[in-house]
Amino acid sequence: MMKPMIVLLVLLATGTLSAADLAPSLTAGAATSNITPEIGLDIIGGFSPIPSTHIHDELHARCLVLDDGQTKIALVVCDLLGLSRSLCLSARQQIQEATGIPSENVMISGTHTHSATSALGERGYNSDQELNDYQRFVARRIADGVRRAVNQLRPAQVGFGSVDVPEHVFNRRWFMQEGSPALVSPFGKIDKVRMNPPGGVPELIEPAGPIDPTVSYIAVREPGGRMISIFSAYSLHYVGGVAGADISADYFAIFCETLKKLQPASEDSPPFVALMANGTSGDINNINFRTPRPGKPAYEQMRSVGEDVANKVHESLGSVTWQEQTTLAANYRELDVKWRTVEPALLDWTLETQTKPENIGKPNDIAVIYAGRVQRLAQASPETKLPVQVLRIGDICIGTSPCETFAEIGLDYRKYSPVAHSFMVELAHGYYGYLPTPRHFELGGYETWPGTNYLEPQASEKIMAALLEMTGELDLPK
Numbered sequence: 001m002m003k004p005m006i007v008l009l010v011l012l013a014t015g016t017l018s019a020a021d022l023a024p025s026l027t028a029g030a031a032t033s034n035i036t037p038e039i040g041l042d043i044i045g046g047f048s049p050i051p052s053t054h055i056h057d058e059l060h061a062r063c064l065v066l067d068d069g070q071t072k073i074a075l076v077v078c079d080l081l082g083l084s085r086s087l088c089l090s091a092r093q094q095i096q097e098a099t100g101i102p103s104e105n106v107m108i109s110g111t112h113t114h115s116a117t118s119a120l121g122e123r124g125y126n127s128d129q130e131l132n133d134y135q136r137f138v139a140r141r142i143a144d145g146v147r148r149a150v151n152q153l154r155p156a157q158v159g160f161g162s163v164d165v166p167e168h169v170f171n172r173r174w175f176m177q178e179g180s181p182a183l184v185s186p187f188g189k190i191d192k193v194r195m196n197p198p199g200g201v202p203e204l205i206e207p208a209g210p211i212d213p214t215v216s217y218i219a220v221r222e223p224g225g226r227m228i229s230i231f232s233a234y235s236l237h238y239v240g241g242v243a244g245a246d247i248s249a250d251y252f253a254i255f256c257e258t259l260k261k262l263q264p265a266s267e268d269s270p271p272f273v274a275l276m277a278n279g280t281s282g283d284i285n286n287i288n289f290r291t292p293r294p295g296k297p298a299y300e301q302m303r304s305v306g307e308d309v310a311n312k313v314h315e316s317l318g319s320v321t322w323q324e325q326t327t328l329a330a331n332y333r334e335l336d337v338k339w340r341t342v343e344p345a346l347l348d349w350t351l352e353t354q355t356k357p358e359n360i361g362k363p364n365d366i367a368v369i370y371a372g373r374v375q376r377l378a379q380a381s382p383e384t385k386l387p388v389q390v391l392r393i394g395d396i397c398i399g400t401s402p403c404e405t406f407a408e409i410g411l412d413y414r415k416y417s418p419v420a421h422s423f424m425v426e427l428a429h430g431y432y433g434y435l436p437t438p439r440h441f442e443l444g445g446y447e448t449w450p451g452t453n454y455l456e457p458q459a460s461e462k463i464m465a466a467l468l469e470m471t472g473e474l475d476l477p478k
Contacts, residue, residue: 025069025155025156025324025325026066026067026068026069026155026156026157026158026323026324026325026326027066027067027069027153027154027155027156028065028066028067028153028154028156028158028220028228028229029064029065029148029150029151029152029154029228029270030062030063030064030065030149030152030220030228030229030272030273030275031063031145031146031148031149031151031270031273032060032061032062032063032145032273033060033061033063033141033142033144033145033148034058034059034060034141035059035060035061035078035079035137035138035141035142036055036058036059037052037059037116037117037134037137037247039052039053039054039055039247040052040053041117041118041134042117043117043245043247044081044114044116044117044118044120045081045113045114045115045116045238046114047366047369048363048364048369049118051245052117052245052246053244053246054243054244054245054246054247055246055247056115056242056243056246056248056299057247057248057249057253058249059078059080059113059116059247059249059253060078060079060249060253061076061077061078061079061138061141061142061145062076062077062145062256062274062275063075063076063142063145063146063149063275064149064220064229064231064273064275065101065146065149065150065153066156066158066220066328066393067153068325068326068327068328070328071105071327071328071329071330072100072101072105072150072328073101073105073106073107073328073330073391073393074095074099074101074105074106074107074146074149075107075231075275075391075398076091076106076107076108076109076142076145076146077109077110077111077231077252077276077277078108078110078111078119078142079111079113079116079249079250079252079253080110080111080112080113080116080117080119080138081110081112081113081114081116081118081119081120081431082112082119082120082427082431083108083109083110083120083138083427083429083431084119084120084121084131084135084430084431085127085128085129085385085402085429085430085431086121086128086129086130086131086135087119087121087131087135087138087139088108088387088428088429088430089103090131090135090139091106091108091138091139091140091142091143092104092106092108094139094140094142094143095142095143095146095147098143098146098147099147099150101146101150103332104330104331104332104389105328105330105332105391106146107389107391107398107400107425107428107429108428108429109277109278109400109425109426109427109428109429110278110427110431111238111249111252111276111277111278111427112237112238112278112404112426112427113238113248113249113250113252114240114250115238115240115242115246115247115248115249115250116247116248116249117134117247118134119134119135119138120431121135125339125376125377125379125380125381126380126381127381127383127384127385127386127430128381128385154222154228155222155223155324156220156221156222156223156228156324157220157221157222157223157224157322157323157324158218158219158220158322158323158393158394158396159218159219159320159321159322159323160216160217160219160320160321160395160396160421161216161218161219161313161316161317161319161320162214162215162216162217162316162421163214163312163313163315163316164213164214164215165213165214165215165234165308165309165312166211166213167308168236168305168308168309169211169212169213169234169235169236169281169284169286170207170211170284170285170286170287170288170289171207171208171209171211171284171407172195172196172237172283172284172285172287172289173193173194173195173207173208173209173283173440173445173447174193174194174197174204174205174206174207174208174289175192175193175205175206175207176193176194176197176203176204176205177202177203177205180203182194182197182198182203185444185449186369186370186449187346187349187367187370187449188349189444190444191443191444191445192442192443192444192445193208193440193443193444193445194445194446195283195446195447196285196287196289197289199287199288199289199290199291199292200289200290200291200292204289204290208283208440208443208445209283209406209407209408209440210407210408210411211284211407212235212279212280212284212407212410212411213235214235215233215234215309215312215313216232216233216279216421216423217230217231217232217233217313218230218231218232218393218396219317219320221322226263226264226266226268226272227263227266227272228270228272228273229273229274229275230259230274230275230313231275231277232274232275232276232277233276233277233278233279233398233423233424233425234255234276234278234279234281234309235278235279235280235281235284235407235410236251236278236279236281236284236285236286236305237278237281237282237284237285237286238250238251238252239251239286239301239305239306240286240301240302241296241298241299241300241301241302242299243298243299246298248299248302250302251302251303251305251309252276252278252306253276253306254302254303254305254306254307254310255276255305255306255307255309255313256273256274256275256276256310258306258307258310258311259274259310259313259314260272260273260274262310262311262314263314274310277425278425278426278427279407279410279423279424279425279426280401280405280406280407280408280410280411280426281405281407281426282403282404282405282406282407282426282434282435282436282447283406283436283440283447284407286301286305323394326393326394327392327394328391328392328393328394329392329474330389330390330391330392331389331390331470331471331473331474332387332388332389333387333389333466333470334385334386334387334388335384335386335387335388335463335466336383336384336386337384337386337455337456337459337462338384338455338456338459339377339380339381339384339454339456340377340450340453340454340455340456340457341456342374342377342378342450346374346450347374347375347378349371349374350370350371350372350374350375351371353367353370353371354368354371354372369451370449370450370451373450373452374450374451376451377450377451377454380454384432384455386402386430386432386455386459386463387400387402387428387429387430388400388402388429388467389428389429389470390467390471390474392419392474395419395420395421396419396421396422397417397419397421397422397471397474398422398423398424398425399413399417399422399423399424399425399467399470399471400425400429400467401424401426401427401428401435401463402426402427402428402429402430402431402432403426403427403431403432403433403434403435403455403459403463404426404427404433404434404435404447405424405426405435405460406434406435406436406437406447406460408437409424409435409437409460409463409464410423410424410426412464413464413467413468416464416468417467417468417471418468418471418472419471422471424467433452433453433454433455434447434448434452434453434454435453435455435459435460435463436448436453436460437460437461438457438458438460438461441457
């Protein structure tokens with residue numbers, strides 16, 4: 001009788017069995033963890049935090065784990081405005097200790113809902129912070145979610161898909177006619193563009209940048225069977241329109257739950273899990289400023305957007321090409337990007353603003369708010385430790401940014417990446433303010449103001465160069 005190894009070599013030599021037949025099959029698992037805070041903690045998203053009074057819908061950390069037989073990666077999306085670097089480090093370390101997944105193979109991002117309690121910690125410009133009680137809770141629940149996803153690992157097929165949904169995305173930065181009072185900044189200077197200008201006014205000229213209409217997604221299913229998970233990214237800021245001081249996961253969760261309902265046997269154990277990450281939407285929202293829509297009841301618009309995008313993704317699943325064998329890899333760095341420099345004249349302005357008699361006792365005045373922000377920026381820690389990451393899933397590549405990243409940056413990554421199926425996810429592994437391109441610093445506007453923007457004007461170029469280099473280092477198939 002021939003020995004098994006000899007039989008195997010004969011089959012390989014005769015072409016009866018190929019090397020691909022011997023490659024480990026992909027396995028995948030997905031799960032969710034509830035990260036809803038207690039009622040009464042502050043909701044952030046506006047200029048002034050307010051305590052929550054009600055929970056409209058629960059917040060979750062949605063988790064997907066993939067294993068190619070040699071490498072495991074984990075993708076986590078949290079229903080939060082953002083997460084501090086320290087929180088993400090803690091969660092990733094706990095995941096590594098509990099599952100063996102290397103911390104650099106774990107991607108954690110926030111959706112940027114404006115109706116959630118802060119997971120950012122102390123508002124300041126320090127890459128290393130002690131965690132508060134809620135942050136420790138979130139880190140633990142993220143780790144629990146990934147552990148549960150590992151427990152659900154089973155044979156899987158993976159495929160890439162995309163669908164354009166342009167009708168919900170609008171660039172919110174507008175050129176306006178010279179002399180418009182809307183162009184005056186809190187610093188008393190005249191900007192060239194305005195974020196969120198008055199809708200429908202004749203002073204509007206044109207948007208200052210592009211949109212990215214594409215929903216990019218990674219679909220995972222049991223071989224020839226039911227769906228396990230879909231990880232997607234759409235370059236749209238939160239939609240909003242909540243009632244009062246409600247906690248809500250915004251359209252991101254509506255998308256996920258709608259997509260789940262569209263899958264056959266989605267409630268069977270283990271259940272289908274959808275993830276919707278924020279693409280690059282730092283200058284994008286859901287408002288058509290040229291012809292603004294009339295007001296709607298609470299939650300109606302976010303429901304409309306979430307359900308529509310979910311239906312379009314579901315309808316496009318028929319075009320996905322499925323693979324059972326694929327290669328996984330990750331690349332993680334922390335860049336030495338500089339904090340933004342605060343000039344002495346700007347510091348003088350902060351002191352003057354805070355001591356003006358008409359501003360005393362007005363903590364919610366926009367100029368007073370920015371005076372405080374600039375002062376904190378001037379005391380930034382010496383190092384930024386800015387995290388960026390690239391994840392490889394066969395011929396799919398995801399690059400990350402820890403900022404509210406302008407849409408054109410995501411478009412550039414898709415264009416210049418050596419991998420055909422490339423896209424970006426923002427607000428990953430930390431929160432470092434807005435990320436405009438150098439061109440936009442010349443135009444001004446909210447996203448470029450010191451205290452809204454934390455980083456040097458060349459930060460976007462440094463991040464893009466690092467992402468493209470890191471992508472090339474993974475030797476990804478085209």
